[in-house]
Amino acid sequence: MHSRKLSLGLKEQISTLMDTPVGNCDSKEKLLEINSKVITCKICPRLSEHITLISANIPKRFRNDLYWAKPVPSFGDSNARLLIIGLAPAAHGGNRTGCMFTGDGSGDWVAKALFQTGFASSSISRCKNDGFALKDTYITAVVRCAPPHNRPTSSEITNCSRYLSSELELLDKTVKVVIALGHITFQTYCKLIGLTAIEFHHGGKFSIKGNKVLLSSYHPSRQNTNTGRLTWRMWIQIFETARIILDS
Numbered sequence: 001m002h003s004r005k006l007s008l009g010l011k012e013q014i015s016t017l018m019d020t021p022v023g024n025c026d027s028k029e030k031l032l033e034i035n036s037k038v039i040t041c042k043i044c045p046r047l048s049e050h051i052t053l054i055s056a057n058i059p060k061r062f063r064n065d066l067y068w069a070k071p072v073p074s075f076g077d078s079n080a081r082l083l084i085i086g087l088a089p090a091a092h093g094g095n096r097t098g099c100m101f102t103g104d105g106s107g108d109w110v111a112k113a114l115f116q117t118g119f120a121s122s123s124i125s126r127c128k129n130d131g132f133a134l135k136d137t138y139i140t141a142v143v144r145c146a147p148p149h150n151r152p153t154s155s156e157i158t159n160c161s162r163y164l165s166s167e168l169e170l171l172d173k174t175v176k177v178v179i180a181l182g183h184i185t186f187q188t189y190c191k192l193i194g195l196t197a198i199e200f201h202h203g204g205k206f207s208i209k210g211n212k213v214l215l216s217s218y219h220p221s222r223q224n225t226n227t228g229r230l231t232w233r234m235w236i237q238i239f240e241t242a243r244i245i246l247d248s
């Protein structure tokens with residue numbers, strides 16, 4: 001299991017995001033190196049300014065929180081067979097807590113689904129010290145800085161894809177199932193691996209090179225879950241499918 005225990009210095013904080021007891025230590029070190037670069041990255045001026053602005057305008061409900069307000073590192077098992085790719089941290093979710101899919105509605109859906117299908121130790125992921133731990137799973141994103149209106153520009157996606165591309169290379173040997181959350185994530189992932197002939201739809205299941213399966217899902221944003229565009233049943237089926245593939 002790969003737990004998060006963070007009230008340490010920056011380097012130690014990143015290191016505790018990935019505890020790899022056995023196996024691919026080389027990948028673990030290299031993933032840590034990527035995360036070290038990510039958290040100090042300022043390649044996209046619009047996003048660097050935006051995350052600074054967010055922490056200068058903290059809503060009342062989070063007024064006692066110390067915002068992370070930096071690019072958010074990926075985390076999980078460096079030997080993972082399941083890879084989850086999101087779009088970008090949310091202003092008051094990952095950008096606040098410093099951990100992807102942690103501390104907001106999307107994070108609640110991700111944690112609950114992972115727990116119900118055996119990919120996490122608990123169904124709650126609200127902050128870095130809550131004991132939430134991934135099993136056989138790695139979580140990353142297309143863009144690491146919270147964008148205005150949750151919409152990164154194409155140049156920001158291109159800029160940040162360098163990190164995702166390096167992670168895909170390092171995780172390639174072990175990952176068997178990739179879950180792409182949302183249309184933009186799906187398109188970006190397909191472009192990075194040279195896939196052009198498939199279209200995004202919720203519940204898509206595609207055999208891709210390297211003996212892997214790509215599953216496509218709507219993103220569990222409030223916009224999708226509150227409107228019923230993405231129901232719990234539709235969502236959990238994605239993770240149940242991943243579990244069946246990995247157990248077969």
Ligand code: SF4
Pocket residue numbers: 038041042043044045047048071143144145156159160
């Ligand atoms: S979005 Fe990615 S490339 Fe752009 S500043 Fe943030 S970490 Fe760097």
